[in-house]
C-alpha cells in the first residue's frame with residue numbers, strides 16, 4: 001500500500017462546505033425518517049408484540065443513548081425499557097437523603113418521547129446497595145427504606161408501568177429461605193410486605209412486582225416465592241406482578257416447565273413478566289431457546305410482556321456469552337428472527353421487499369475497529385453490514401480529530417469536507433441482504449490517538 005494525501009474535489013472552498021453541510025443534513029433527515037417509519041411498521045419486535053397484546057422491552061444504559069446505532073435499534077425494535085443500573089439504590093441515593101436522578105431521567109425522557117413503557121428497577125435489593133444502608137440500626141433502616149421507596153417513586157410517579165419493588169430476596173438452592181441482607185437480617189420477613197404497602201401508598205397506579213432469578217421453573221426457590229405471593233394475595237398485600245429474570249446459559253437452561261411455572265403464578269391472580277431475558281449461545285440453538293421463551297409468555301394470558309437484558313451483545317453484562325438478539329454490529333441474529341417469528345411478525349427482508357414503491361426497508365450498520373498501530377499512525381477499518389434487504393449502495397461519514405490526517409484509504413470511494421477532517425466513504429458496489437463488507441484507511445496521528453467518529457451508515 002502506498003500512502004497518499006486524501007483526494008479532494010475541485011470546487012471552491014465555500015461551495016464545498018455548503019454541499020457537505022447540505023449532504024449531512026440530508027443524511028440526518030433520511031436517518032430520522034428511516035427510524036421513525038420503521039417504529040410504526042409491523043416488522044419490529046415491539047409492533048409484533050403489541051399485535052399480541054404484549055410489550056417487548058430491553059434494558060437500556062443511559063451512557064449508550066448517544067450512540068446512533070444503539071438509539072436507532074432501540075427506537076426501531078422496542079416499546080418498553082428498563083434502566084439497567086440507573087434506578088438502583090447506589091445510583092439514586094448513594095449518600096443518605098441525597099437523591100440523584102440524572103441518568104435515570106435521561107432514559108425515562110427518551111422512553112416517553114418514543115411512547116415506550118418504563119419498568120422501574122429496583123427499589124429494595126441487597127446488591128448495588130450503598131454501604132451506608134447496611135450500617136443502620138433497625139428502626140433507622142426502616143425509615144431509610146420507606147424514604148427511599150417514597151422519594152424514588154414520587155419522582156417518577158405516573159411514568160412507570162411496573163416497579164420491581166423487591167428484587168432477589170430468596171436464596172438459591174433447596175432451602176426456600178430468604179437471602180441474608182440488611183433488610184432481611186434487621187427487619188425480618190415482614191420487610192417485603194412493608195415495602196409493597198409503602199410503594200402502593202406512593203404510586204397506586206404503578207404495577208408492583210416481585211422480581212427474581214432461578215425461579216423460572218418449578219423448584220424450591222420458586223415454590224418459596226409462590227408461597228409468599230399466594231399469602232400476599234390472600235391477605236390483600238398490594239402485589240400486582242411477578243418478574244422472572246430468565247438469565248439462561250448451559251448451567252441454567254430454559255426449564256421444561258417454564259410455561260407451567262408462569263401459569264401457576266398467573267393463576268394466583270398476578271401478572272407475570274419476563275424481565276431480564278438473555279440466553280447465552282449462538283445460532284439455531286440460541287434461536288430455538290428464545291423462540292420457546294416467547295411462546296411460553298404468549299401462551300399465558302397474564303404474561304403481559306418480555307424484556308431482554310440489553311440491546312446488543314457488545315454491551316451485555318454477559319457479553320462473552322453473546323446472549324442477546326443483536327450482535328456487536330447491531331445485526332439481527334437468528335435469535336432475533338426466532339423471536340419475531342414467535343411473535344407472529346415477519347422480517348422486512350422476507351420475500352416481498354417493498355423496494356422503492358412502498359417506503360424502503362433498506363438499512364445498514366457501520367462498526368469501527370482499529371486494526372494496526374505504528375509509532376506515527378494507525379489503520380482503521382469500518383465494517384458495513386446490510387440489513388435484511390439487499391443494498392445497491394451505502395455511505396458512511398468518518399470524522400478524524402485534527403491534527404490527525406487520513407493518508408490512505410482502500411475499498412471505498414472517499415469524498416471530503418473542506419477541512420479534510422470528514423471523509424464520507426461510499427460503496428463501490430452493492431451488498432447482499434445481511435452481508436458484510438469493509439473499507440479501511442490510515443490515519444496519521446500527529447500526536448492525537450483518539451479513534452475516529454464513525455457516523456451512521458446510510459443505505460440506498
Ligand code: XIL
Pocket residue numbers: 084085167245276317
Ligand atoms: C446487572 C447489570 O446488567 C450490570 O450492568 C451490573 O453491573 C450488575 O447488575 N439481576 C438484576 C439486574 O436484577 O439488576 C442485574 O443487572 C442482573 C441480575
